[in-house]
Amino acid sequence: MxxxxxxxxxxxxxxxxxxxxxxxxxxxxxxxxxxxxxxxxxxxxxxxxxxxxxxxxxxxxxxxxxxxxxxxxxxxxxxxxxxxxTSKRVTADFFATHTVAELLQQSDYELEQHGRLTRPMRYDADSDRYVPVSWHEAFALVARELQALDHPDQAAFYTSGRASNEAAFLYQLFARAYGTNNFPDCSNMCHEATSRGLPGTVGIGKGTVTLDDFEHADTLLIFGQNPATNHPRMLGELRECARRGATIVSINPLRERGLERFTSPQHPVEMLTMSSTPISSMFIQPRLGGDFALIKALAKRLLELDDHVQLDGGKRLLDLDFIAHHTTGFQEFAQDLRMESWPLLIEESGVPREEIEKLAQVYIRGERVIATWGMGLTQHKNSVPTIQMLSNLMLMRGNIGRRGAGLCPVRGHSNVQGDRTVGIEERPTEAFLDRMREVFDFEPPRHHGYDVVATIAAMAEGKVKVFVGLGGNFAVATPDTPLTYKALQSCELTVHVATKLNRSHLIHGRQALILPTLGRTEIDVQNGVPQGVTVEDSMSMVHISYGINKPASEELLSEIAIVSHMAEATLGSGAGRGRHALAWPDYRDDYARIRDDIEKVFDDFYDYNARVAVPGGFHLKVASREPEWNTASGKAQFVPHAVERDTPIARARIRYGERLMVMMTTRSHDQYNTTIYALDDRYRGVFGMRRVIFINQADIDMLGMKAGDWVDVRSVWDDGVERRADGFMLVAYDIPRGCIGAYYPETNPLVPLSSVADGAGTPTSKSIPVLLSPGVIPANGGK
Structure with a gap:
C-alpha cells in the first residue's frame, strides 16, 4: 500500500x-x-x-x-x-445540529464565522447540546445558583472592555450588593501594570495627554506597539506628526510595517499617487524584557550628559525647576543611576551602546516629548518597574503635565479604561466603597477580590463555583489554557453574555448559559425611547453612542437589561446578607438614571447627562496633566529600581544556553484580541495560516534547521507541569537573537498561570522561556 x-x-x-x-x-x-x-x-x-x-x-x-x-x-x-x-445567524436549529463536542473541533476562526447569536440557550448535559431557554428561566437559574452559594466570594464577575460605562457600573453595583469584589477583567491581562505603576509616580493610572498634544509634540517615543494592527487610527496622528517634522522613534523587538511607511485612506493624493508617508526615523529593537534596562540606560546617560554640561557651564539638560517644585526623591534616584553598571544595562537591554547614545540625543533634543506604550511594556515580570522607570525618565526633563508632552498608554478594547473608572476593580479604595455605601445604603464588601489569574486558580481549587462573563472570550484570552479549561469546567454554573459564539461557551460548567446581547451598532429601545451608552477612550474622553442597525434578533436584550434582570432575580427585595433593594427596572427603562447615579459616586462625572449630550462629550480630569499629584507627598515621585538578574528567564538561560528562546505572544493583522477575522497577517507576510514562529535567521542556523521547518514548542518552568504547543512553521524575521514571536491564542498554553508581573498580576505573555524541537506539520496545515 x-x-x-x-x-x-x-x-x-x-x-x-x-x-x-x-x-x-x-x-x-x-x-x-x-x-x-x-x-x-x-x-x-x-x-x-x-x-x-x-x-x-x-x-x-x-x-x-x-x-x-x-x-x-x-x-x-x-x-x-x-x-x-453580519447577516449570518446562530439559531436554535444550529445548536440542535451540533453537539458541543463537535463544535470544539472547530478553530476559533470557524466559530467566529457562524454569525450572531439570536436567543438565550442553556446547556443540556444529556444531549451535549445547547437548547433554548426563556429569558425568565435563564435569570431564575442564575439567581438559584448564586443564592445557593455558601459565600458571595464563590462567584466571580468578569468584564470585557467592550462593556459600556452604564453596563459596567450596573454590573459592579449588582456584584457588590450581592457581596463580592471578585472582578476579573481584561485590564488584568493588558494594562494593569500601567494602572498599578503610574499611581506610585504621578498619582493616577491614566495617561496625561490628549490628541491636542500630538499637534504640539516634537518627539514621540513609541514603545512596544504595533499601531497598524492594534489601533490603526493612531497612524493618522503619527502621519501628521511626521509630516510636520516631529521625530518618531519605534522601540519594539519587531520592526513593524505600520511604523515604517503609511498610506492614509483619508488622503486622496497619497492613494491616487501610490505614495506614502515615512513614520519612524529611528528603530530600536530591544530584546524581549529588555525595555526596563534600555529606559534606565537612557536615564543614566541623560544624567551623565547633564553632569558634563554642568562642569562646562552649559545649559542644564535636566529641568531643575520642574524637579524642585513638582517632584520628590530625585537625589536617591540619581544616586541609583550613577551606581548602575553600563555593561549590565547593555547586556539586559540587548541594545548596543551606540544606539543608546543616539536615542539619548533624540530625547535630549526634544522640547516636547510624548512617550506611548502598549502591551509590549506591560506583559513582563518587570512591567511595573518599567512603567515607573519610563515615568522617571519623563520627569527628568519635565515632560509630564505640559502641552505637547506626557505619558500615553494606548489601551486595547474600546472601554477598558472606562470600565475601571466606573468601578470594575477587584482592589477598590476605601473612599470609593464609602461613597457606594452613602449613595446606595448598603455595606459593600471591603476585602480585595480576585483578579483574572486569581479567579482561575480559585476555580481550579473549588473556591469559585459560579462564573459570569459580561462579554469577552475568557477561556481563550487567558494563560495556561489546559488549566483554565479545567477550572471553568469545575464550576457549577458558567454564564456568558455575548454577541457571537466563541470557545468560552463550549468550555462550560456543570450548567451553562449563553445570553445573547445587542451590539453597539444596534438600536437599543427601552420603554419606547432609543438609549445611548457611553465609553471612555484612552485619553479620558467620554462620549455617547447610539446604534443605528436593526437588532440581529427580536430576542436580544441589551447588556444593561441582562445585568439588571440578573440582579433583580438574585437580590429580589433585599432579604438576607444585608442586601439593599435597588431600582433595577428603573435603570433598564432609562439609562440616563444610571448616569445620574454614576455622577453621585464619582465627582468627575458632574452634570454627566448634560455634558455627554454635547458632540464629542467631555474630558475626565487627569490630575497629573494639570499638573497636580495625587500622591502621599503631593508631588510626583522618582522611584529607583534595580535591574533584576535572578529571573526565571535568566535561570533557564544558564541551564539551556543559546537554545533557550524567549517567546512573545502577539496578534495577527486579521485579529482583534481573541477575535480572528481571517487567517492572514499581511504586513508580516503570512497568508492563510496562523501556526508560525517568527525567529532570527541566525537562531534558525544555530538550531540546525531552516526556514519552513516545523517545530514543537515547550515552556521552561519550575513547577513540574509540561506545557507545550506543537506544529509551528519557522519564519525567518527581523527580531533580536534569542527571541521569538507567535500568535495567541495558539500559544497561550505555554504561558504559566504563575508567571505574572510583579505588583500587577498581569500574565507575562511577552516573555516566556521556551525550547524548540523538531516537529511535524499539523493535520490542518497550520491554520
Missing part, C-alpha cells in the same frame, strides 16, 4: 513590501464585507462609526479628533463593525 502524503501547508510566507493601509486595506475591507454578508441597509453603519449621531467603534480605544468631524477609515474598525453587522 502506498504511504499517504503528509499534509501541505495551509498558506504561504510572502514578504509584504507595500506601505501600511492604502489600497491593500480597502481591498481587505471589501473582502471582509463580502464574507460577512453585510446587508445593504447595514452598510450605512460604516459611515456612522465614531460620528456624533452614531455609535462608538467597538474596536480599539484610540480617541477621535473632534469626535466625528469627518469620516475616519480604519480597516480593523470596519472589520469589527462588519462582524457585528
Amino acid at each position: 502506498e504511504d499517504s502524503k503528509p499534509p501541505a501547508p495551509a498558506g504561504k510566507i510572502e514578504p509584504y513590501t507595500h506601505p501600511a493601509a492604502g489600497w491593500g486595506a480597502l481591498k481587505y475591507v471589501a473582502l471582509n464585507l463580502f464574507k460577512e454578508r453585510v446587508s445593504g441597509v447595514n452598510y450605512k453603519s460604516l459611515f456612522a462609526q465614531n460620528q456624533p449621531d452614531g455609535f462608538d467603534c467597538p474596536g480599539c480605544a484610540w480617541p477621535d479628533r473632534e469626535h466625528g468631524s469627518t469620516f475616519e477609515f480604519c480597516e480593523n474598525g470596519v472589520k469589527a463593525v462588519a462582524a457585528e453587522s
